[in-house]
Amino acid sequence: MALELPRPGTKTVSRCTPQTARGTHTFEIEGYSTQGLGAGKFIQSASFAIGGYDWCIRYYPDGSKTEGLKDYTAVYLELLTKKAEVRALYDFRLIDHTTKSPLSIFHTKAPLLFDTVNIGRNCYTWGRSKFKKKNELESSPFLRDDRLVIECDVTVLKESVIVETSDAVTNIVVGVPSPNLSQDLAKLLETKEEADVTFSVDGEVFAAHAIVLGMRSSVFKAEFYGPLREQRDQRITIKDIQPDVFRALLHFIYTDSMLPSMDDLDREEWKELIQQLLVAADRYDVQGLKSVCENALCERLDVETVAAMLALADQQNCNKLKSACIDFIIRPDKWDGVASSEGFDHLKRSCPSILVDVLEKAVRSRKIL
Numbered sequence: 001m002a003l004e005l006p007r008p009g010t011k012t013v014s015r016c017t018p019q020t021a022r023g024t025h026t027f028e029i030e031g032y033s034t035q036g037l038g039a040g041k042f043i044q045s046a047s048f049a050i051g052g053y054d055w056c057i058r059y060y061p062d063g064s065k066t067e068g069l070k071d072y073t074a075v076y077l078e079l080l081t082k083k084a085e086v087r088a089l090y091d092f093r094l095i096d097h098t099t100k101s102p103l104s105i106f107h108t109k110a111p112l113l114f115d116t117v118n119i120g121r122n123c124y125t126w127g128r129s130k131f132k133k134k135n136e137l138e139s140s141p142f143l144r145d146d147r148l149v150i151e152c153d154v155t156v157l158k159e160s161v162i163v164e165t166s167d168a169v170t171n172i173v174v175g176v177p178s179p180n181l182s183q184d185l186a187k188l189l190e191t192k193e194e195a196d197v198t199f200s201v202d203g204e205v206f207a208a209h210a211i212v213l214g215m216r217s218s219v220f221k222a223e224f225y226g227p228l229r230e231q232r233d234q235r236i237t238i239k240d241i242q243p244d245v246f247r248a249l250l251h252f253i254y255t256d257s258m259l260p261s262m263d264d265l266d267r268e269e270w271k272e273l274i275q276q277l278l279v280a281a282d283r284y285d286v287q288g289l290k291s292v293c294e295n296a297l298c299e300r301l302d303v304e305t306v307a308a309m310l311a312l313a314d315q316q317n318c319n320k321l322k323s324a325c326i327d328f329i330i331r332p333d334k335w336d337g338v339a340s341s342e343g344f345d346h347l348k349r350s351c352p353s354i355l356v357d358v359l360e361k362a363v364r365s366r367k368i369l
Contacts, residue, residue, distance in 0.1 A: 019158040021051030029059065029148040040065040047080055051088070051156025054080040059150060064129050073134055075106075076127030077152060079114035086156060087111040092128065093151040097144035098303065098337055102151050105131060105267050111157050130266045141303065141337070185212065185254040197224070198235045204243040205235075208250060216253045219284045241283075245276045252281075252289045271300060275312060282316045290318070298324040303334060307343035310358075311351050322357075330362040 027045040029035065035043060045057040060074035077090050091107035106128040115123040137143055188194075188209065195207035214221035223236075238246060251259045262270060274293050281290035297309060298321055306328050313322035329338050338344055348355060 023050035078125040091153040094142040095149035098141040182255040303337035307347040
């Protein structure tokens with residue numbers, strides 16, 4: 001006889017609405033080449049108020065003293081208000097002097113606690129120690145006429161407000177937790193419990209489950225359950241893929257999401273990983289991941305790399321990315337910069353047929369002619 005769980009009669013319903021305050025500060029650094037202060041030293045913006053608290057931007061032109069960080073510039077957001085605890089998010093952007101538009105270099109996806117009550121915890125500043133490589137910054141459109149412009153968007157989270165309380169009749173079963181398949185599968189991948197297949201990727205070994213991989217990838221399905229499955233080795237060697245890329249591929253196959261650790265990468269590292277993931281997703285026919293990577297790259301096109309991105313889109317049959325690259329290239333405010341880039345010269349030599357597509361679309365739109 002099945003056990004029937006008790007059902008509630010009524011329940012109260014309310015909504016928790018977070019209150020936020022948002023503002024942006026622009027920090028202009030003139031005479032940038034004269035700002036060489038040495039590793040560990042910074043220049044500071046004027047103070048600015050957002051959400052009832054005072055803040056400033058710290059910029060380290062010569063980076064941190066820590067070994068491995070001296071080749072990078074660093075930037076931090078500092079809470080100046082004394083004896084305060086504030087939860088906030090921030091987005092650091094650089095202004096492209098060619099297009100006059102801001103480009104996000106690093107941002108937080110979860111609120112951070114800025115604390116000037118417990119100074120010893122060193123939580124009154126948060127930022128990025130690998131903000132931008134110094135040599136890359138010096139040759140980028142962000143540094144022109146010896147001038148650098150940093151924007152910092154700050155969102156302060158205040159106390160939440162509870163509203164819209166009401167009574168509602170319900171038949172929800174009490175005491176039964178909601179299932180979370182993606183978390184369960186992520187745990188299964190992490191613990192390697194009942195794993196029945198292993199991969200060797202550049203010396204690093206990954207354990208996985210053939211049934212999960214076969215369910216999500218037609219390539220893995222053919223390998224594990226096709227007519228040649230009896231001939232496959234116990235350990236499969238994967239070539240031409242980096243371990244970090246394969247790890248991210250497995251994580252997406254199991255969870256339909258990107259690795260959380262990708263949020264810690266700087267813009268260039270993140271873009272490089274996304275491009276390699278796109279190639280891996282196409283190789284193993286993981287269409288969901290391929291679509292996510294394609295959309296992400298469409299949103300982060302720039303003058304210096306758009307030509308290389310167009311070549312990648314053509315090679316991997318990414319029509320959306322290809323169209324976005326061409327639209328970007330033929331814009332009147334982008335064409336001169338793209339045409340003079342090294343990537344465009346390489347594109348002309350290696351994939352001249354793509355230029356026909358660029359020319360045809362330019363003619364139709366009459367944007368650069």
